Amino acid sequence: MALYGAANVPFVYKYGVRAGLPGLPLILAYVVLVATLGILGPRVAGWLAARKHSGRLYLAFVLLATASLAVLMSRFDPVAIRVTRAPAIHEWLERALRSEFPYASAVMPSSFPFLFALALPFDRMGDVGWLQMVALPAFAALCWKASGERRRRAWMALGLLLAAPLLAAEEQGKVSRLPPLPQPLDPIMQEMFDKRRVMGGAIINLQLTTGHAPKFSRAAATMAFTIRFDAVTPRRLLELVILRTAEIVGSDYEINQHRPLMKLCGYSEAQIAQVASWQASTLFDEKERALLGYVEQMAHGGNVDDPAFAALAKFFAPQEIVEITYTVGSYYANGLLTKALRIEVETDGRLTVAGRC
Numbered sequence: 377m378a379l380y381g382a383a384n385v386p387f388v389y390k391y392g393v394r395a396g397l398p399g400l401p402l403i404l405a406y407v408v409l410v411a412t413l414g415i416l417g418p419r420v421a422g423w424l425a426a427r428k429h430s431g432r433l434y435l436a437f438v439l440l441a442t443a444s445l446a447v448l449m450s451r452f453d454p455v456a457i458r459v460t461r462a463p464a465i466h467e468w469l470e471r472a473l474r475s476e477f478p479y480a481s482a483v484m485p486s487s488f489p490f491l492f493a494l495a496l497p498f499d500r501m502g503d504v505g506w507l508q509m510v511a512l513p514a515f516a517a518l519c520w521k522a523s524g525e526r527r528r529r530a531w532m533a534l535g536l537l538l539a540a541p542l543l544a545a546e547e548q549g550k551v552s553r554l555p556p557l558p559q560p561l562d563p564i565m566q567e568m569f570d571k572r573r574v575m576g577g578a579i580i581n582l583q584l585t586t587g588h589a590p591k592f593s594r595a596a597a598t599m600a601f602t603i604r605f606d607a608v609t610p611r612r613l614l615e616l617v618i619l620r621t622a623e624i625v626g627s628d629y630e631i632n633q634h635r636p637l638m639k640l641c642g643y644s645e646a647q648i649a650q651v652a653s654w655q656a657s658t659l660f661d662e663k664e665r666a667l668l669g670y671v672e673q674m675a676h677g678g679n680v681d682d683p684a685f686a687a688l689a690k691f692f693a694p695q696e697i698v699e700i701t702y703t704v705g706s707y708y709a710n711g712l713l714t715k716a717l718r719i720e721v722e723t724d725g726r727l728t729v730a731g732r733c
Contacts, residue, residue, distance in 0.1 A: 564590035577729030627711030
């Protein structure tokens with residue numbers, strides 16, 4: 377019992393701090409809870425096990441705990457609040473259903489096929505997180521069946537489970553300098569999140585931060601999608617513009633999000649690695665070098681000289697030049713925003729809406 381409680385202290389601290397709670401008092405409160413359960417639990421469980429309707433009491437307790445968890449989970453947006461492995465699970469299932477090798481994915485899913493199969497119905501319903509809720513009564517049923525005549529063991533096991541933080545809704549991590557988005561979500565953000573899911577993208581830390589200003593966030597997303605999907609300039613070249621702009625402004629966040637999109641658009645690892653040193657590289661053709669030359673001067677103060685502009689105009693029409701210029705300006709500003717607000721780089725495989733290149 378003591379080892380079980382001690383093992384869960386890091387989880388309590390981790391998710392408590394994420395939720396904005398003071399770490400040390402939270403740990404002390406948790407230790408008191410586990411100690412109380414350790415002292416009173418056997419007595420209460422023994423008394424309940426001796427009751428004539430012990431099974432009914434157990435069932436009622438399980439249903440009450442499950443309903444409470446369901447209410448807790450439905451109170452919050454499943455993606456904006458809980459840090460789940462939803463992108464990896466969804467990608468694995470989509471690949472498997474298309475008869476592709478499911479583990480060959482940029483989000484790096486890592487679990488047993490049986491566990492992914494369990495998540496399938498919940499993925500189809502739109503929220504893998506509900507698997508947590510189903511796990512509680514399933515665990516309780518196994519405890520009851522395995523305990524035989526010693527029903528008090530089932531009560532103790534369920535008590536331990538509820539005392540642990542493992543089935544609680546995980547609070548949003550510290551994704552930036554700003555606090556988590558208020559709940560319930562603003563209708564504009566909810567609509568944006570739903571749209572991103574339909575388009576195959578994850579809810580990334582950029583939206584979890586800029587969502588505090590829903591109308592501005594929506595306007596920024598409209599610009600990003602216009603650049604990505606509605607431009608005349610080839611998407612491949614615009615991704616080159618975005619990555620170099622992000623490198624110049626020093627936005628690790630944008631670099632992390634757009635390197636995979638560079639791969640999607642056909643650039644090799646060597647080319648991606650040499651974008652920052654393109655002047656000395658032999659991996660870019662004359663058109664790409666003219667484009668990078670324009671980006672270089674625009675993103676370093678905006679004063680593009682005549683030779684650099686002439687080189688760009690040799691390959692691009694006026695509409696494309698305007699699109700390229702807007703792209704540099706947009707992602708330069710976005711890069712500054714990610715730095716000023718210290719938006720954390722995603723480490724769980726979540727990627728923006730990629731689309732086709």
